[in-house]
Amino acid sequence: MKYETIHNLQIPKIGFGCWTIGGHKTPDPVLDVPSLAALRSALDLGYTHFDTAEDYAAGHSEELLGQAIRLSGTAREALFITSKVHGTHLRYDAVLRACEGSLRHLGMDYIDLYLIHWPSKRMKLEETFRALNKLVADGKVKYLGVSNFDLKLLKESQAASATAILTNQVPYSLADRTYDRNGVLAYCQANDILLTAYSPVKRRSIKSSKIRAIAAAKGITPQQIALAWLVQQPRVITIPMSFNPQHQAENMAAVDVELTAEELAQLAGQ
Numbered sequence: 001m002k003y004e005t006i007h008n009l010q011i012p013k014i015g016f017g018c019w020t021i022g023g024h025k026t027p028d029p030v031l032d033v034p035s036l037a038a039l040r041s042a043l044d045l046g047y048t049h050f051d052t053a054e055d056y057a058a059g060h061s062e063e064l065l066g067q068a069i070r071l072s073g074t075a076r077e078a079l080f081i082t083s084k085v086h087g088t089h090l091r092y093d094a095v096l097r098a099c100e101g102s103l104r105h106l107g108m109d110y111i112d113l114y115l116i117h118w119p120s121k122r123m124k125l126e127e128t129f130r131a132l133n134k135l136v137a138d139g140k141v142k143y144l145g146v147s148n149f150d151l152k153l154l155k156e157s158q159a160a161s162a163t164a165i166l167t168n169q170v171p172y173s174l175a176d177r178t179y180d181r182n183g184v185l186a187y188c189q190a191n192d193i194l195l196t197a198y199s200p201v202k203r204r205s206i207k208s209s210k211i212r213a214i215a216a217a218k219g220i221t222p223q224q225i226a227l228a229w230l231v232q233q234p235r236v237i238t239i240p241m242s243f244n245p246q247h248q249a250e251n252m253a254a255v256d257v258e259l260t261a262e263e264l265a266q267l268a269g270q
């Protein structure tokens, strides 16, 4: 694995996303066995950064993640766990309650990285960050971040946070350059903030014939091209999700794929 070193932390360039682990908006018991198996194979392959949220399967994704980690015997300190507070829980007391809920679901006594999942029109960032700052001071959360924040909100978050904003988690892929075009990527790179790219390999991201041609020439998959393109960029990390152990392994291996200047030029307009 390769890492981004930031604020004396080493964060893996490629982590594991937990959306659809245990269900979608609500728990789906049919998914328990495949979800635990997917998490177990990810842990066995050496994934150490897991991204979940109180919103994923209404907390059941967090429950299964905690369960899988305990069953695997992996030491808590060897892992980096991200979770998120929902955009409807951004009042002071609601943030504290949401974090307690996530810790209970995970069966852990701290979360490494806690994000505001989505901005809400009604949120008062100063009030939200008063609660988030308290969670850090109390040791329940190690680092803070945001998700789906534009440049203005990202800067406001920096001003309201007592500690450095570690990441802005946003959609970013070969097919979706919104957060490059809107200036967030360049700002993160210039200000020691990680851009965590979500939905990196969704079908839309890999369907162009150019991507497929480069992948075929290198003897790898289009998904690996999509991930390599992301992690070759400074301050960018990503969190693909897969139930399939072979895909999980291929995704990890993408960190070692080198795209040439010529290949990068071909991908620039994709």
Ligand SMILES: NC(=O)c1ccc[n+]([C@@H]2O[C@H](COP(=O)([O-])OP(=O)(O)OC[C@H]3O[C@@H](n4cnc5c(N)ncnc54)[C@H](OP(=O)(O)O)[C@@H]3O)[C@@H](O)[C@H]2O)c1
Binding pocket: 016, 017, 018, 019, 020, 051, 052, 117, 147, 148, 169, 170, 197, 198, 199, 200, 201, 202, 203, 221, 223, 224, 239, 240, 241, 242, 243, 244, 246, 247, 248, 250, 251
């Ligand atoms: N902050 C936010 O608002 C937000 C929003 C969306 C997502 N996220 C986070 O980002 C994570 C990743 O995003 P995502 O789940 O939307 O999309 P994604 O990881 O880009 O795509 C997941 C899909 O791609 C397939 N896949 C993964 N690796 C593959 C490979 N090597 N070859 C072929 N197919 C592959 C998976 O199917 P198989 O299971 O068959 O491999 C799955 O259907 C989420 O799990 C979540 O943690 C955050």
